[in-house]
Amino acid sequence: MLETLTRGFDAAREKLGGVRELSEENIDEALRDVRMSLLEADVDFAVVRDFLSRVKERCLGEKVQTRVTDAQGRTHKVSPGQHFVAACQQELEALMGPVDTALARDRHGRTSLMLVGLQGVGKTTVAAKLANHLKTQHGKRPLLVAADVYRPAAVLQLQRLGEQIGVDVHAGAEGEPPPSICAAANERARVEGFDAIVYDTAGRLAIDEELMTELRDIHGAVAPGSTLLVCDALMGRDAVNVAQAFSEQLDLDGLVMTKLDGDARGGAALAVKAVTGVPIKYIGTGETVDRIEAFRPEGLASRILGMGDVVGLVQDFESVLDEKEQAQAEEDAERMLKGQFSLEDFLSQLKMIRRMGPIKELFAKLPGMGAIADQVEGDELTKVESMVHSMTRDERRKPELIDKSRAQRIARGSGRQPREVRELVERFVQMREMMGKLGGAGGLMGRIPGMGQLAGAGGAEFDPAALGAGGSRGPGTKAQRRSDQARRKKRKSQKKARRKGRRK
Ligand SMILES: Nc1nc2c(ncn2[C@@H]2O[C@H](COP(=O)(O)OP(=O)(O)OP(=O)(O)O)[C@@H](O)[C@H]2O)c(=O)[nH]1
Numbered sequence: 001m002l003e004t005l006t007r008g009f010d011a012a013r014e015k016l017g018g019v020r021e022l023s024e025e026n027i028d029e030a031l032r033d034v035r036m037s038l039l040e041a042d043v044d045f046a047v048v049r050d051f052l053s054r055v056k057e058r059c060l061g062e063k064v065q066t067r068v069t070d071a072q073g074r075t076h077k078v079s080p081g082q083h084f085v086a087a088c089q090q091e092l093e094a095l096m097g098p099v100d101t102a103l104a105r106d107r108h109g110r111t112s113l114m115l116v117g118l119q120g121v122g123k124t125t126v127a128a129k130l131a132n133h134l135k136t137q138h139g140k141r142p143l144l145v146a147a148d149v150y151r152p153a154a155v156l157q158l159q160r161l162g163e164q165i166g167v168d169v170h171a172g173a174e175g176e177p178p179p180s181i182c183a184a185a186n187e188r189a190r191v192e193g194f195d196a197i198v199y200d201t202a203g204r205l206a207i208d209e210e211l212m213t214e215l216r217d218i219h220g221a222v223a224p225g226s227t228l229l230v231c232d233a234l235m236g237r238d239a240v241n242v243a244q245a246f247s248e249q250l251d252l253d254g255l256v257m258t259k260l261d262g263d264a265r266g267g268a269a270l271a272v273k274a275v276t277g278v279p280i281k282y283i284g285t286g287e288t289v290d291r292i293e294a295f296r297p298e299g300l301a302s303r304i305l306g307m308g309d310v311v312g313l314v315q316d317f318e319s320v321l322d323e324k325e326q327a328q329a330e331e332d333a334e335r336m337l338k339g340q341f342s343l344e345d346f347l348s349q350l351k352m353i354r355r356m357g358p359i360k361e362l363f364a365k366l367p368g369m370g371a372i373a374d375q376v377e378g379d380e381l382t383k384v385e386s387m388v389h390s391m392t393r394d395e396r397r398k399p400e401l402i403d404k405s406r407a408q409r410i411a412r413g414s415g416r417q418p419r420e421v422r423e424l425v426e427r428f429v430q431m432r433e434m435m436g437k438l439g440g441a442g443g444l445m446g447r448i449p450g451m452g453q454l455a456g457a458g459g460a461e462f463d464p465a466a467l468g469a470g471g472s473r474g475p476g477t478k479a480q481r482r483s484d485q486a487r488r489k490k491r492k493s494q495k496k497a498r499r500k501g502r503r504k
Pocket residue numbers: 117118119120121122123124125126148151154201202203204258259260261262284285286287291
């Protein structure tokens with residue numbers, strides 16, 4: 001979704017690739033690409049101008065460090081291009097943050113939030129997503145309130161979603177006006193002991209007085225802890241205008257930007273806080289109820305700069321994998337790079353990815369990882385598993401051995417088609433090759449547990465965090481452990497090879 005933006009920053013970085021130090025001229029030259037991409041991505045003109053001048057100031061104003069030391073005591077050389085990227089990262093974060101994603105309580109001590117916005121932007125979906133989030137992540141017992149009485153089937157839509165996530169939905173009587181529905185729901189929450197409440201309101205095609213009056217009435221009747229405006233990324237610059245208009249009429253606490261999974265230019269996400277003062281609190285990245293994330297400016301900034309949201313990914317990895325699994329993943333990665341990766345390892349990686357849940361999406365965005373992530377959807381993993389289990393040890397280690405007759409045997413054993421066995425082998429071989437290539441790329445992958453050796457192979461890459469742009473996390477003692485492990489393993493395999501040689 002952020003290709004346009006990323007392209008501009010990439011071009012700028014490339015231009016600075018050859019320069020020895022940053023000067024007013026070469027910064028201006030580099031910023032020209034950035035300016036174009038920001039405008040093309042629909043970022044507000046004034047925001048672009050201010051942003052560029054702050055980046056420039058940061059590049060010129062600071063004493064340019066040529067070396068930095070990271071948290072692990074490793075020193076990195078900082079090139080002018082990297083310094084520029086760090087300045088961009090810091091300014092992008094400042095543009096979108098800081099964000100407090102906590103949802104406030106109302107005067108009854110309940111987490112309560114009201115969703116407002118134009119038609120079709122995703123209010124009802126976000127209502128269900130947030131109710132689900134409150135239920136599963138915060139252990140709350142939420143009540144969903146259907147306050148859209150205008151669109152046919154709007155109530156039914158929310159009821160269906162409520163059923164799906166196991167959350168009660170409050171609907172009004174025939175002809176009951178929305179403010180009174182919401183007030184009744186509020187009272188019901190008190191009586192029945194719901195500790196969270198989410199009001200889904202009606203949308204309009206344009207901002208009209210009637211809509212605003214109704215929203216103000218609801219707001220007055222229930223005094224929600226947070227009022228969130230829902231905008232979709234496809235609205236482009238309009239999202240900024242709409243946020244402006246709503247915030248003039250209603251006290252907005254934040255914004256939920258939906259459909260960031262789509263083909264949008266993403267510029268609105270950058271500009272909205274700067275123009276309206278309303279921070280993005282959550283982002284929607286898909287149609288299903290689990291596709292919602294707390295907004296992290298630093299994550300989006302990294303992605304815009306083409307570096308992937310590695311910090312977020314590392315956090316997510318650490319939250320789903322225990323230490324043993326992380327160590328295992330690291331070993332797998334090591335073997336992958338050496339081309340010793342077997343189908344068994346492949347299977348265990350697929351299982352690990354499946355456990356990551358929604359962050360699969362993120363994983364898929366990293367270079368070359370999409371192909372792997374695709375295979376853990378639906379029944380695919382079970383299929384792969386059954387086929388791998390029907391293989392002999394040798395076949396798992398060297399899938400090249402699998403010829404036509406072996407494929408037939410494996411297919412029979414696993415209840416699959418020989419074609420599927422061949423496809424699996426093909427995909428596996430492709431992936432192994434790709435991993436080999438990634439090894440050279442280094443850096444990025446190295447910050448993900450399990451991918452650590454990739455960094456080792458390519459040399460440590462610059463990390464803007466090391467310049468103070470955020471908390472840096474590196475392999476540290478793990479790296480030490482890994483290299484010890486690698487050495488041990490190497491000795492072992494050399495020994496083995498010698499033994500083999502003697503036998504021959
Ligand atoms: N791809 C994608 N689709 C989304 C997302 N959020 C919502 N949608 C889709 O957008 C469409 C409209 O969503 P709703 O939740 O009904 O929008 P709404 O604002 O409640 O619409 P009205 O009540 O008619 O004003 C539906 O098809 C949703 O599945 C998202 O984050 N990504």
